[in-house]
Amino acid sequence: MVDWLRLFEDTAWKIHNRVTPIFGQESAGTTFSRGAGGDISTAIDLLAEEIVIETLEDRDVSCVLVSEECGVKRLGTGENGGYVVIDGVDGTTNAVHGLPFVATSLAYAEGQCLQDVQVGLVMDLTRNLIFHAEKAKGAFRGTTRLKTSSVTNLEDAIISFEVGQPRDREQEIQRLRNILVNAKKIRILGSTALELCYTAAGTLDAFIDVRGNARATDLAAAHLILAEAGGLSVTTAGRALNLPLKAIATTTLLAAANSRLCKNLRERLREDDDEGAS
Numbered sequence: 001m002v003d004w005l006r007l008f009e010d011t012a013w014k015i016h017n018r019v020t021p022i023f024g025q026e027s028a029g030t031t032f033s034r035g036a037g038g039d040i041s042t043a044i045d046l047l048a049e050e051i052v053i054e055t056l057e058d059r060d061v062s063c064v065l066v067s068e069e070c071g072v073k074r075l076g077t078g079e080n081g082g083y084v085v086i087d088g089v090d091g092t093t094n095a096v097h098g099l100p101f102v103a104t105s106l107a108y109a110e111g112q113c114l115q116d117v118q119v120g121l122v123m124d125l126t127r128n129l130i131f132h133a134e135k136a137k138g139a140f141r142g143t144t145r146l147k148t149s150s151v152t153n154l155e156d157a158i159i160s161f162e163v164g165q166p167r168d169r170e171q172e173i174q175r176l177r178n179i180l181v182n183a184k185k186i187r188i189l190g191s192t193a194l195e196l197c198y199t200a201a202g203t204l205d206a207f208i209d210v211r212g213n214a215r216a217t218d219l220a221a222a223h224l225i226l227a228e229a230g231g232l233s234v235t236t237a238g239r240a241l242n243l244p245l246k247a248i249a250t251t252t253l254l255a256a257a258n259s260r261l262c263k264n265l266r267e268r269l270r271e272d273d274d275e276g277a278s
Contacts, residue, residue, distance in 0.1 A: 002061060002081065004119040005132055008106040011055045012123035012130065015048050015088060015104045020125055022047075024098025041069050044095055048088025048104060056084065063108075068217045071247050083109040083245050085117070085220035089125075091191030100126035105193040107220035114243045120221030122193045131197040131225050139200055139228035146229040148257035149202040154179060154264050157205035160187040160195045164211040172210050178268040179208065196222035196255050200229035206265055209253040210236055216243040219253070231257050238266055 022028045022044060030043040049069045056063065062076025066085045074080075084106070089095055091102040102125045109116040121132040131146070133139035139146040151157050159179060163172045173180070180186055187204070189195055192214055195207040200222075223233050223241060233241055233255035243249040254269075256262035 002059075002108075004108040005121065005134065007055070007059060007061070008108075008119070008121040008132070009130060011052055011106060012104050012121060014051050014055060016123060016125050016128070018051060019044060019048055019089065019095075019104075023095050023100075023102070023126070029096035042092055042096060045069055045089050045092055049086070052084075052086050052088060052106070066217060066220075066245050066247060068215065068247050083112065083116075085109060085217055085245050087193060087215075087217045090122075090193040090218055094190045095125075099190065101189050101191050101194060102126055103191050103194040103197075105218065105221045107224065109220065109245055112245050114216060114220060114223060114241055114245065116245075117220050117224045120224040122197050122221050122225060124194055124197075131200065131222075133221075133225040133228040135224060135228070137228070139225045141197075141201055146200045146225070147202060148200060148226070148229050148231040149205050151205045151257060152260040152264065154182050154261075154268060155184060157183050157261060158185040158187065158203075159183045159265075160189050160198075160204050160207045162188065162190075162192065162207075162209040162211060162214075164213065168211065175210050175270045176208065177270060179265060182268070192218040192253070193222040196226045196233065199231055199255050199257060200226040202257070206256040206261060207253070208236070208255075208265065208269075210269070212252045213250050214253040215247065216245050216249040217247055219243070219251075220245065226255055231255065232259060232262060234262065236266065236269055238262075 028044040062078035087105040108119040236252040
């Protein structure tokens with residue numbers, strides 16, 4: 001029986017040791033073909049994915065791997081051991097430019113949907129911090145149990161958010177306008193997995209992505225970590241997230257410390273016509 005947390009921790013440290021030395025170097029941003037998730041794969045993305053695959057194969061783990069780069073890949077010769085969902089480098093732009101907010105995300109799911117995730121681990125690669133959770137067992141940063149903040153009002157909240165390409169940015173900012181104007185503090189940090197984990201830790205109060213581009217690979221581990229810390233993540237229309245575990249599956253995202261803050265934020269979003277996950 002696989003000890004998924006131990007395996008993920010070992011894998012995360014391997015990624016850390018081989019990937020962080022090239023943060024900010026030109027070679028890290030060398031581009032290749034478009035990955036299964038739709039973005040252009042960079043050298044640093046492919047290296048992290050290679051490390052995960054090598055580790056799983058060395059441990060003779062049979063599973064279905066889901067990754068932004070390779071898509072869906074069956075590993076091992078035994079019976080299907082579930083799904084391993086990874087984002088080897090979450091925050092690629094940050095990593096390529098040497099901005100210190102980058103994560104690796106690793107999750108294990110018994111079934112094919114986000115709600116089937118049983119174990120999740122996210123490593124902050126520049127601070128050497130590991131966030132992890134097992135379903136119904138709580139969420140932790142190292143050995144410290146995580147609990148979300150008690151902030152319920154937007155005016156008291158520290159909010160991070162994500163917006164898309166220049167062609168879409170004006171419309172997205174208009175949707176967010178009432179939140180951006182009234183929040184206590186706002187941030188754009190550039191790693192969905194880490195922003196959900198820091199919401200789980202009470203460092204942030206919420207994270208919003210109105211683009212509709214948040215991927216299952218970004219969310220698999222951090223969604224569980226946030227839920228186990230007492231928070232929640234839904235679509236901007238308030239629908240439950242239950243994305244299929246595919247690299248192409250995307251959604252809007254509203255992650256909040258608690259249901260009251262989530263409701264407060266949803267009421268401030270303009271033209272909330274989200275169609276749900278795809």
